[in-house]
Amino acid sequence: MSNAPAIVAAGTPIRRRPIALLELAQRNRGVLVGLVFVGALFLIALVSPIISPHDPIATEPDNAYLPPLSPGHVLGTDELGRDQISRVLWGARVSLPVALVAVAVGLVGGGVLGLLSGYAGGLTDLLLMRVVDALLAFPALILAIALVAALGPSLRNAMIAIGIVAIPVYARLVRAVVLQLKQMEFVMATRSLGASPIRLIVRHLIPNLMNPILVQISLSAGFAILAEAVLSFLGLGAQPPTPDWGQMITTGRTFLPNDPWLAIVPGIAISITVYSFNLLGDSLRDALDPRLRS
Amino acid sequence: MAFSHLLELENVETHLRLRDGTIKAVDGVSLTVDAGETLGIVGESGSGKSMTALSIMRLLPRSGRIVGGKVCFKDRVLTDLSEDEMEEIRGTEIAMIFQDPMTSLNPVFRTGWQVGEPLRIHRHMRSRASIAAAVDLFEKVGIPEPRRRVKQFPHMFSGGMRQRAMIAMGLTTSPSLLIADEPTTALDVTIQAQILDLLRTLNRDYGTATILITHNLGVVAGMCDRVIVMYAGRIVEQGRTDDVFAHPEHPYTWSLLHSIPRLDADEHRPLRPIEGVPPDMLNLPPGCKFQPRCPFAVARCAAQEPELLQVREQLARCWVTQAGTRLDG
Numbered sequence: 001m002s003n004a005p006a007i008v009a010a011g012t013p014i015r016r017r018p019i020a021l022l023e024l025a026q027r028n029r030g031v032l033v034g035l036v037f038v039g040a041l042f043l044i045a046l047v048s049p050i051i052s053p054h055d056p057i058a059t060e061p062d063n064a065y066l067p068p069l070s071p072g073h074v075l076g077t078d079e080l081g082r083d084q085i086s087r088v089l090w091g092a093r094v095s096l097p098v099a100l101v102a103v104a105v106g107l108v109g110g111g112v113l114g115l116l117s118g119y120a121g122g123l124t125d126l127l128l129m130r131v132v133d134a135l136l137a138f139p140a141l142i143l144a145i146a147l148v149a150a151l152g153p154s155l156r157n158a159m160i161a162i163g164i165v166a167i168p169v170y171a172r173l174v175r176a177v178v179l180q181l182k183q184m185e186f187v188m189a190t191r192s193l194g195a196s197p198i199r200l201i202v203r204h205l206i207p208n209l210m211n212p213i214l215v216q217i218s219l220s221a222g223f224a225i226l227a228e229a230v231l232s233f234l235g236l237g238a239q240p241p242t243p244d245w246g247q248m249i250t251t252g253r254t255f256l257p258n259d260p261w262l263a264i265v266p267g268i269a270i271s272i273t274v275y276s277f278n279l280l281g282d283s284l285r286d287a288l289d290p291r292l293r294s
Numbered sequence: 295m296a297f298s299h300l301l302e303l304e305n306v307e308t309h310l311r312l313r314d315g316t317i318k319a320v321d322g323v324s325l326t327v328d329a330g331e332t333l334g335i336v337g338e339s340g341s342g343k344s345m346t347a348l349s350i351m352r353l354l355p356r357s358g359r360i361v362g363g364k365v366c367f368k369d370r371v372l373t374d375l376s377e378d379e380m381e382e383i384r385g386t387e388i389a390m391i392f393q394d395p396m397t398s399l400n401p402v403f404r405t406g407w408q409v410g411e412p413l414r415i416h417r418h419m420r421s422r423a424s425i426a427a428a429v430d431l432f433e434k435v436g437i438p439e440p441r442r443r444v445k446q447f448p449h450m451f452s453g454g455m456r457q458r459a460m461i462a463m464g465l466t467t468s469p470s471l472l473i474a475d476e477p478t479t480a481l482d483v484t485i486q487a488q489i490l491d492l493l494r495t496l497n498r499d500y501g502t503a504t505i506l507i508t509h510n511l512g513v514v515a516g517m518c519d520r521v522i523v524m525y526a527g528r529i530v531e532q533g534r535t536d537d538v539f540a541h542p543e544h545p546y547t548w549s550l551l552h553s554i555p556r557l558d559a560d561e562h563r564p565l566r567p568i569e570g571v572p573p574d575m576l577n578l579p580p581g582c583k584f585q586p587r588c589p590f591a592v593a594r595c596a597a598q599e600p601e602l603l604q605v606r607e608q609l610a611r612c613w614v615t616q617a618g619t620r621l622d623g
Contacts, residue, residue, distance in 0.1 A: 189460065190411070192384055192389065192390040192392075193384060193412045194383070194385030194386060194412065194415050195385075207402045
């Protein structure tokens, strides 16, 4: 974030450790706020069965269309009388796992491609990068929609599709960093100590990739949540009656003129979640970047 | 098969295949290194000295390939070994130090952990024990407060300290051959002297044979028993350091020696730079490769390449001196 204080004074000795998140949070307000928000989201997802006042799929037709702040239903009820706040809280249990799985698919797939491509170079690099370019040629969401359409609409397929869409981003990132690292003499020095190429990659190169990957994970988690909501909105992701934010917006859309909160409430949930991940990613990038250039 | 030398290169040819053509980066290099000896390899950038070292280690870049000759080390032919066998030799028998101490340590790991890496690779030591060993090694190479230093990251080290750490890493498994590829080029002069002093001490105390690659003739004079001068991938002169410096038998060596300022020279003697430009490795001239820049060249030089032959005390690849003419020293 631009209003975050400049944290890394030039020349300050900084530990370049991949997992120094808490330390970073102390120095950078954006990282701190991002971490708190994302942490809170995960906490909500974890405890939503306990803190939800109602069953998210229990219908109460007599209490349908209650506006927010109605007694017993803080955020009102939907067209079937299901409690909105319970559905929103439970929705986190759909969105966050989707984001995690999608990011994992993208990270593993893209990471392997990027490492291979960057380390091997030559023809391998050329061929792999053309595949990645082909994936990148499609707008991300369009590609995800096409993939789910091909795989069949379901939450699991949505995760896979979003993950595949994220692959080229990770592949490009990892390849770029590996190419940069290969220029450094420690690569040759490590080989000259008798380290095998596998050992070099796993124990010496991958730890160097942690910082940029950490940033990318936060950013693509935000994208994954948005993409999942879009897919579910289009009926390609979570299926009714699963309490899912995108799906809630689809249903709420019909009642927009009279009962706008049905769509607005899940919309706000999506916004906050995506914003949290993006804030974390952006601040991490700001906090880590000066060191990457050194 | 037993060899009398610690390391012996026989007619090694290494080619680099580039987009514009093939470069003969190392062209028929033969040399020997005996146990405990220090051999200097000098030459300008692109003369093939680093490629010779990387050929010994078999760590050539992707485009590089050893196309001829063989490298023998102790009683083994390195050029015939499998990659696995070669990995066993790297870091145990032969170690290498590189030019740029700024990038030769991995920025994300503590220096002690890195220096202990060869022990974990070859002796299957645990992290803790390998770091304890690193403390001892830091002490040996003159890094003060080793206990504190092993816990620090490379960016907290100065250039000289990093080079010391690199040397410590090279010595971890007491190799019998250390290849130092321009170990002092990136350091300032006082630190340079300290590092060279350290290399000399280690050579004396542990009997580690050293190949010192450099473009600094002063370093060679102070460090090396024998010296090899390379030009355009070939050895042009080879001999005992004292002989080569006292009366060079190849015009390139002669020119190098005359292009460095000397404190004991006549006050008004101008420095004599080497004319012309370094050779285009893709388009080498016929005949002697140094002939276009050579102040002594005769007609034969452009037509036919001389062999590396005995000229008085040393070996030289030059028609002029082989015919008996002395380069005026």
